[in-house]
Amino acid sequence: MRNILFIVIFFIYNTLFSQISMKVSVFSKKEDDYMLKIEVINDSDYDYIIPIDTANYRYYFPEETCANFYRLENYPDLGIIFKIKNKKNEYMDSLLSGFMHLTEEELLAISKKRKEKERIHREKIKNWKRKYHIKGDYKNIDINWYLYNQLKVLKSKKSITYLKNFNINDINIGLDINSSSYYYYHLDKNVDYPMFLEICIDKKIYDHLTQKQKEEFKGYMFFSGKIQSNEIMIRK
Template identity: 35%
Template sequence: MNKCLIIFFTFFINLISSQVNLNVVILKKNSSGQYVLGITVTNESKNNYIIPIDTTGFKAYYPSEVCSKIENTDYPYKYLGPSIIIKDINTDKYLEANPAAFDVNEKMAIEIEKKIDSSLQKKKSIIDIWRSKEKIENYKSAEKNHYLMTNIILLKAKHSFTYEIQMDIFDIRRSEFSLNHDKYILDEDKSYDFSLLICIDRILYNYLTSTQKKKLKNYKFFEGKIISNNISFK
């Protein structure tokens, strides 16, 4: 009986995912590894959907982080950004990203740290106001609630949402508050495909308040994976 339920729910989630499409096109190539992308999310279903997407950045591909749970994720981190998936066409294997940090001198590091500290203080003020307004007691929960609510796309049935963004596969920022970033190491003699992946775990919506959920009652909460088309590049 339990096995049948698992099969049913797996089929149901895959069915929902297939009703929401993700399409990516390269609008412009700025330099090696740097592109301006046009990204379109289309709701093919008859239902209105809530789809959380961070349209300000991306995540690099680490197998353990593709569908990581937000409660295990430190903030700030572009948890809701689409994952960049790069495949080596010759080996048919996916490339894992590499963590990196910017190499700056001591003077630059001090200036950058001051800017980051200032930005973090401003962010804290925003979260404190948000926490009071939305009546959320726990500060970390308020952070995640704010991040989720500011990155929700309300996509009505048979409608699309399109945005443009720059992608740099050698500089994938985890946050605007850190020097840490991720990058891919490519071989100039090889050909690659890249695609984008969005993965939403239903547990994410536990960070919404009851009041917020009531305001969104005309929309269904999207859960599952959306994988875009493949684009070949060298």
């Protein structure tokens, strides 16, 4: 009986979430600068809330498939993940660069800019805490602010569609100003690489929302799970 119940639940779960899909296509291209058209499609009979940072991409880390806000300070955890395959048809890991050679003047300018950005953001989080009466430390409130502001409404039989630039040479995700390093992919020039996009949401992230915030979306289902797009070819 338990096995039958498990099979039924598994079937319902997979049927439900297989009706939410993602499609990516090349809208335009100039040299190695791509404009991608990204569509998240809801073919189900349910209205969803899904967190997507449409302003950013996210690198693929094998140990961090779903968003966990571990790198939140300099990293868009809810950005759509891009996965690139190598010649062996394996997913490529992002690499951490060595130190960039910057002058003392450049480092001071970066530090000054970073401090000003942090000051503005901390003031924003302070106001956010007052607005929603959120308890906890700064990081928890920061996560709440980021998560809430990335929530998108995905109505039944509708889609979220947007255009997003993609240039493998100029993504600048996860730039660590303190160490002057960044993440990148080692790609050969003039070689086609298969790439697809992925959304991965753990249901636990909604624990970062307050009860009042959740009630704002009464009647909607909070999406959790993994969505993978079709493959496209890119080259450096």
